[in-house]
Structure formats: structure tokens, C-alpha cells
Amino acid sequence: AKKDFIKLYGAILRLQNILSAFDEFKGNEILTERDTQDYHSLYIDLYNEFRKTGDEEKEVINDDLVFEMELIKQVEINIDYILELVKKYHKDHIKNKEILVDINKAIDATIGLRNKKDLILQFIDSLDAHSVVDEAWQTYIETKRREELDEIIKQENLNPEETYKFMQNAFLNGYITTTGTDFAKVLPPISRFSPTGERSKKRERVLNKLTLFFERFFTISSGKI
Incomplete structure (x- = not known):
């Protein structure tokens, strides 16, 4: 089942990459932003699980299994986006837990932010009403x-x-x-x-x-x- 998902989602990533060049595709995406983040997160988890230890950039796990990590990286979220969500969360007096869920999902779906997750979450916990x-x-x-x-x-x-x-x-x-x-x-x-x-x-x-x-x-x- 894991390999089937990897192949299927890899095909979706390749197709999305092609369709993104066409204006007609914008706004007509089948997957919601949250769904995409969930699938990205699972895809990255499986990449980490299947790749060989010490070969961090390996995308071809074997002849039958190829990870489209460059396509994942093309749509990665940066820290500015996360901080905008943090501002929204802070502005709402740290009550809207849905925003916190969005932050967690966005981090998990982004390779470049996963190793910073603890920093970001600890930062959120450190904020008070007077924080800028x-x-x-x-x-x-x-x-x-x-x-x-x-x-x-x-x-x-x-x-x-x-x-x-x-x-x-x-x-x-x-x-x-x-x-x-x-x-x-x-x-x-x-x-x-x-x-x-x-x-x-x-x-x-x-x-x-x-x-x-x-x-x-x-x-x-x-x-x-």
C-alpha cells in the first residue's frame, strides 16, 4: 500500500507540475490546501522511511520506486508564511486552534521546515499578549x-x-x-x-x-x- 501511494502521488505531482503552467488550472485544483499538505507530509515520511541511511538526497530508492522530491520542494512553504500564520494566531489571542493545526500541517509538509518544528512551536508557546x-x-x-x-x-x-x-x-x-x-x-x-x-x-x-x-x-x- 505504501509503494502504491508513492507511485500514485508521484504521478499526481508530475501532472500538477505540468498543469501549473496553464492558467486554466489555477483555482480548479481537486485537492484542498490541507489535503495537499497531508499528502505531502505522508510522502516525505515515506521518503525518509524508504531511503537508505546516509544517502539523504537519494530519490531513486530502487528501479521500481522513484520519489519526486524536487517537485515537493518546488511548492515548499517558507518561514515568512509560517510567521504570518503565527501573527494571525497571536492576533486571535492564541485561541483559534485551527490556525495551530494549519501551522503544524504546513511545517510537516515542508522538508526545509521539519528540522525547525520544535523551534517554531516553542516560539509560539513563548508569545504573550504584548509580543510583537x-x-x-x-x-x-x-x-x-x-x-x-x-x-x-x-x-x-x-x-x-x-x-x-x-x-x-x-x-x-x-x-x-x-x-x-x-x-x-x-x-x-x-x-x-x-x-x-x-x-x-x-x-x-x-x-x-x-x-x-x-x-x-x-x-x-x-x-x-
């Missing part, structure tokens, strides 16, 4: 970003100044680079008596944590750390 959503969001995200980076530095015993400098460059450039000596400066000294491969494992672990951190915050915060 846009300002509160920027302050909240800057605080959370510092907290999480400081936690990585603490966990891995990294050089704080070099780590901040390294991530600052990543946020300015829009990507993490490991060429040159900048990343090496982030890492703590490893004793020459350490087991073979220890530095390589440390490097890989730290890089993974910093990459996840970057992916979590890059699209929802300003360029400065």
Missing part, C-alpha cells in the same frame, strides 16, 4: 542559535572564537566549507597517543553537528552570529 511577532522571532532565533552553537562547542570541546568565526563565514557564504585551515582551527588538539583514526572520527562528528546546525538556522535567521 516579527521582533520576538528575531530575538528568539538569535538566542536559540547562540545557545545551540555554544552547546556544540561545549560538547565537543571546540575553540569558541574559531567556531564562531567559522560559522559566521558559513552564514555569510551560504554554505559550509572544509577546505583550508579554518575548520582545523575549530577542533581541539588531539594527543598523538590517541587511538588511530580518533581525529578523523572527531572531525566527521563535529562537521556533522555544525552542518545540521547550519541547516537548522541558515534560512530562518540573519547572516550574523
Whole structure:
């Protein structure tokens, strides 16, 4: 049943992609926005379930199963849309639970927001009657970003100044680079008596944590750390 859904919804995505080029299609969609978000969410869940561990961009799971992830990404919702919903929810004195349902569905249906869901929901919980959503969001995200980076530095015993400098460059450039000596400066000294491969494992672990951190915050915060 899962594979049947993947094939069928993939076909729907391809058809929608073609029809979206025609004005006649606009406003005549069969699926409601909520239905689309539900199906997107399930499709992404199945993608995560079927793909092989460590091959995050793999779209062809086997000869029989292809995921149309690029088509999913084309209709992704951004953080601005979510914040507009948050404003509406806040304006209604945080009473309209339907808006909260919409927020959850929109996040689950968007690959780029799933790793930020806890941040968004915690932010909503932090709002009070006097909050100005846009300002509160920027302050909240800057605080959370510092907290999480400081936690990585603490966990891995990294050089704080070099780590901040390294991530600052990543946020300015829009990507993490490991060429040159900048990343090496982030890492703590490893004793020459350490087991073979220890530095390589440390490097890989730290890089993974910093990459996840970057992916979590890059699209929802300003360029400065």
C-alpha cells in the first residue's frame, strides 16, 4: 500500500507540475490546501522511511520506486508564511486552534521546515499578549542559535572564537566549507597517543553537528552570529 501511494502521488505531482503552467488550472485544483499538505507530509515520511541511511538526497530508492522530491520542494512553504500564520494566531489571542493545526500541517509538509518544528512551536508557546511577532522571532532565533552553537562547542570541546568565526563565514557564504585551515582551527588538539583514526572520527562528528546546525538556522535567521 505504501509503494502504491508513492507511485500514485508521484504521478499526481508530475501532472500538477505540468498543469501549473496553464492558467486554466489555477483555482480548479481537486485537492484542498490541507489535503495537499497531508499528502505531502505522508510522502516525505515515506521518503525518509524508504531511503537508505546516509544517502539523504537519494530519490531513486530502487528501479521500481522513484520519489519526486524536487517537485515537493518546488511548492515548499517558507518561514515568512509560517510567521504570518503565527501573527494571525497571536492576533486571535492564541485561541483559534485551527490556525495551530494549519501551522503544524504546513511545517510537516515542508522538508526545509521539519528540522525547525520544535523551534517554531516553542516560539509560539513563548508569545504573550504584548509580543510583537516579527521582533520576538528575531530575538528568539538569535538566542536559540547562540545557545545551540555554544552547546556544540561545549560538547565537543571546540575553540569558541574559531567556531564562531567559522560559522559566521558559513552564514555569510551560504554554505559550509572544509577546505583550508579554518575548520582545523575549530577542533581541539588531539594527543598523538590517541587511538588511530580518533581525529578523523572527531572531525566527521563535529562537521556533522555544525552542518545540521547550519541547516537548522541558515534560512530562518540573519547572516550574523
